[in-house]
Amino acid sequence: MPLHAPTPEPATPAAVGRRRARFAPLAIGAVLLGLIGAILTPVAPADAAVPSKHDWIGGKDLYATSVLMSQRLGTASTVYLTSGESGGDALAVPPAAAAADAHVLMVRRDSVPSVVERELRRLNPRYVNLVGASDVLSGRLWADVRSILPRASIYRVGKRDRVDSALQLADHVVRDNGYLTTAFIIGRNGYSDGLATGNVAARMGAALIPAMGDPAAWASRVAPRLRDLGQVFFIGSSSVLPTAYLDELDWRISGQVERIAGKDRYRTNAAVIQRFVHGISADHLFLVAGNGHGDTIGASLLAAEQNSVMMLSGRSCHDHTAVPQQIDRLAVSKVTGIGTKFWITSNALRAKICGSGYYAGTTTRFAPGTQHLTNVAEATTFTREQRLAGSRYGTFQGGTISGRAGVHTIALPPGAHWGVLQATFRPDEEWGSFSVETRDASLALQAIPIHDFGDAFNGTGLLSTTDRLDPPRYVRVDADGSWTLTVRDMRHAPMLRWSGNDDAIGLYGGREAWITATAVVDSVSVTEEHFLYYSDLWLDADRGESVSGTLMRGPSIVVVDAESFETGEADRWRISVRTK
Secondary structure (H helix, E strand, O other): OOEEOOOOOOOOOOOEEEEOOOOOOOOOOOOHHHHHHHHHOOOEEOOOOOOOEEEEEOOOOHHHHHHHHHHOOOOOOEEEEEEOOOOOHHHHHHHHHHHOOOEEEEEOOOOOOHHHHHHHHHHOOOEEEEEOOOOOOOHHHHHHHHHHOOOOEEEEEOOOOHHHHHHHHHHHHHHHHOOOOEEEEEEOOOHHHHHHHHHHHHHHOOEEEEEOOOHHHHHHHHHHHHOOOOEEEEEOOOOOOOHHHHHHHHOOOOOEEEEEOOOOHHHHHHHHHHHHOOOOOOOEEEEEEOOOOHHHHHHHHHHHHOOOOEEEEOOOOEOOOHHHHHHHHOOOOEEEEEOOOOOOOHHHHOOEEOOOOEOOOOOOEEOOOOEEOEEOOOOOOOOHHHHHHHHHHOOOOOEEEEEOOEEEEEEOOOOOOOEEEEEEEEEOOOOEEEEEEEEOOOOOEEEEEEEEEEOOEEEEEEEOOOOOOOOOOEEEEEEOEEEEEEEEOHHHOOEOOOEEEOOEEEEEOOOOEEEEEEEOOOEEEEEEEEOOOOOOOEEEEEOOOEEEEEEOOOOEEEEEEEEOOOOOOOOEEEEEEEEO
């Protein structure tokens, strides 16, 4: 049965600017202490350094570069066209494009560049969205697109201004993901802040909205769309995003309002990555010049689609170590520059510090005797619920390991705060015990997601974390026989099954329903971990009993624990779901 260790009272986090917590759906989680603990725990070292491998994605101009990034994605039935001459509307596009599995291409105000025309013909999308009012993308452009794609349905997103475009794009996120819980607010002149945050918003399925004009009028305009969100983050200092906007919105909505800012755009970018990107499954990340040149909007989407991140850099070096430290933390093997070598040089990709040498990286340390996972490839296709699970709980490089009887301490991959624990066990004798525990950086027990007695085990458990605990750093396996363990991010969680053997987790994406658990063996328990809200579902049934409760409208994670104390009897369970 999955167990949780007693939890201490949560520490009060230090927030930049004002912060409220009137609403708290599963919070994204505090990560800083766990990351520091992972680095500072005085134990055995492992090699680490900023990657020396680097390359570029860059064409002769921003239009050609947008095509190169489009070509690195798969096919698409939807394309968003953004202005290469006035980029403000484009900042809010990546989350909507990611939700729709769409591509982003740049065009001129009145025409489609020939390189983009060829890409549109190759993709032959069914839907084309022109982002921006007619003074941004004109009627002549519309006609040009129609001549290239005579059968496509063409729509304009945003007929008034950038705020109108952003609000409609937020509606697109809701349409394609089914929900929206988080929004990022950027300043009218905070282009670089918006550029870097757009990638994080795309990873999370969040909205990105500019603050402009009279603060009270702006807040009255956007509040109806943001009123029910759990979290709204203002990105950037008060010099680029005045406090008046935060104050005017704060009292109009029920959710948490917070400012995230550094002393410059690079520190702000690093703070956003630190807060929201626990880990990535890609072996590379992207750097763009922080001067805000426009061929990087597509890179924001590309990074999200490849489960990577995009960060800001100086053209030839970094002013300080804020961004290199994040590159180091995410443990990638390659850095890709967006644009040509003129826009971002090899020195920047190699993390050269201006006026100094290259950032050397840190050495991660682990407890003595720690074992390490062997990387496994991620799946290539995902259901809607699996994709949403990745957006909600983050991604990381999965791994696997196996062993014999004994106690084994295993390091979790960087960023593994939520995930799937797939395990098998076969005892050396007729009967044996098997458990998988999660532990923090100091090896303190956090939870026991897998705990089994019997003759064999083949099931799944939930790797999880909460605001009341530091992120898990290790798993500890205690087995009376041979075992295997695979740790993967939540995109690899299976869909909910109606019967099975041994512990299991499953994703549910249906409507609110009655769920009934039947104990085929000695005991069965069923709990629910909802993506957005607290769920009090907890069903316990003894052998022969059936117990029912309410399963919330998805998406959620259903956790099933079954236990038999009879030798040779499988830990069988059965559930049924009936829509209300």
